[in-house]
Amino acid sequence: MILATLLLAQTTNLTWYLLPLAMVVSLVYSASRFELPDRILRRAIWLFIQIIGFMAVVFGILWVLSYGI
Amino acid sequence: MPTVPPAVRRKPWEERSVVVALLLAVLVPGLGHLFQGRILKAGIYFFGILGLFVWGVKLGEGVVVYNLPERGASRRITLHYAAQLGAGAIAYPALWQQKRLLREDNRTVRQLDQPLTAQFSGRLTSVDNDTPGDKLEGTVSFTPESGEYGTETKGNFTGTLNGKPVELKLAGGFYLDKPVGAGFRRSLKCGVVGDDDSGPGSRMIVGSIPRPIIDGYGVPPDLEQLQEITGRLGKLHELALVFTWIAGLLNVLAIWDCVQGPAYGFGDESWYVPNAEENPDSTKLPKSPPVNNPATSV
Numbered sequence: 001m002i003l004a005t006l007l008l009a010q011t012t013n014l015t016w017y018l019l020p021l022a023m024v025v026s027l028v029y030s031a032s033r034f035e036l037p038d039r040i041l042r043r044a045i046w047l048f049i050q051i052i053g054f055m056a057v058v059f060g061i062l063w064v065l066s067y068g069i
Numbered sequence: 070m071p072t073v074p075p076a077v078r079r080k081p082w083e084e085r086s087v088v089v090a091l092l093l094a095v096l097v098p099g100l101g102h103l104f105q106g107r108i109l110k111a112g113i114y115f116f117g118i119l120g121l122f123v124w125g126v127k128l129g130e131g132v133v134v135y136n137l138p139e140r141g142a143s144r145r146i147t148l149h150y151a152a153q154l155g156a157g158a159i160a161y162p163a164l165w166q167q168k169r170l171l172r173e174d175n176r177t178v179r180q181l182d183q184p185l186t187a188q189f190s191g192r193l194t195s196v197d198n199d200t201p202g203d204k205l206e207g208t209v210s211f212t213p214e215s216g217e218y219g220t221e222t223k224g225n226f227t228g229t230l231n232g233k234p235v236e237l238k239l240a241g242g243f244y245l246d247k248p249v250g251a252g253f254r255r256s257l258k259c260g261v262v263g264d265d266d267s268g269p270g271s272r273m274i275v276g277s278i279p280r281p282i283i284d285g286y287g288v289p290p291d292l293e294q295l296q297e298i299t300g301r302l303g304k305l306h307e308l309a310l311v312f313t314w315i316a317g318l319l320n321v322l323a324i325w326d327c328v329q330g331p332a333y334g335f336g337d338e339s340w341y342v343p344n345a346e347e348n349p350d351s352t353k354l355p356k357s358p359p360v361n362n363p364a365t366s367v
Contacts, residue, residue: 014304020124024117025315031113032322032332035078039336040113 022051081105082330094327096158098320101327114323118316122156125312126286131253132298133309135289136163149310155317162287169249170288178245181222185245186210189257191276193230193237196260203231205274209239209257224259226274238262242273248280251290252298255280 030044082090085105094101099115102108126133136150146154153160169175189209194202207228213220226237241260248255254277261272290298299306326332 014308017308021121021312021315024121025319027113028117028319028322031110032326034333034336035107035110035331036336037109040109043336 018052018055022048022055026051078335080330081107082327087328090327091324094320094324098157098316098323101324105327110326114320118156118320118323119159121312121319122153122159122316125309125316127309128312129302129306129309130298131282131285132251132290132294132306133313134160134163134287135251136167137289149314152314152317155320156313157320160287160313160317163289164287166249166287167289169284170247172249175247175249177247179243180220181211181213181243181245184210184212185224187278189226189228189274189276189278190254191257191274193261193272194275196271196273202275205230205235205276207235209259209274209278211239211243211259222259237274239274246277246280249284249288250280251285251288251294253280253282253285254278255285 026044026047027040030040030047034040034043082105090101090104092101093104097115098118099111099113102111102114134150134153136146138145138147150160150163153163187209189205189207191205192202193205194200205226205228207226209224209226211222211224214223215221221240222243223238223240225239226235229235238261239259240262242258243260244256244258246256256277258273258275261274263271302309
């Protein structure tokens, strides 16, 4: 039980690294697509939400599939 | 939908030497954009890409950027390193650090020639068994001393043992990793003198001292080191590698933007649709015209 909790805590901590990573990817990708700062920012925010949303959906599916294992 | 064309805009990526901008962008993310006067983008690329890369290096304790082709392999640059190379000059040291690693004078040290003082982090372990031992944090000082059997390295440790102040006398079994090696820490081992000061006892300190960045960055690790760091850091080391790879690949987009301009244009072209009088072929125009559209650039 303790081991499982530790493993979960470790995994959870690692997942947080996704946020800055997704932020940088969104910002750099959007900056390479557009020139206007306003457009870059809006597009980056939207892309960030899409990435995180997609990952959350995949996480949810995997969590449901692995329920009880 | 507005029919007023967006303001006529400059295309900064065409105003200055493309070759110089390309070289700068390849060397340092964002530097090419800075040269073109695109300050905001320069900032995004510089801090975003380099920040991600440096963060990866830090997470992986320096054992991240290296080129380690398999023996006999036809490819001299591994895919691992090729992805990192995209990040620019920050990845270049790995190209020459391997030569420094293989130099003959780069050997493990069993006997010091001159005094050494450094911050130490490690454990106090027993020589006889493999238990991890208690945590040691502090400073080690060593000096070469003439003894009965020639020069011997002796020293002491001052710091804490599991948080409690401690002072240890050190002698015998001295081992210090090569000066040039992978990572920002250099392994150090030394025996602890027994309570009666008669000589090395049954305990030893095992840990590491800092290694200068110039000697640790970009150096390929040996198999043992790689196993040690992947075992200790686990997924964090893989994440560190991924960070540097993504940073390198993102800079390819930045280089492209520096040379050719943004892929989809300025970003407000779709607001403008020429009317029929202005352009009889307006129905044939794409919704988002390319960046070279004369309506949006000089």
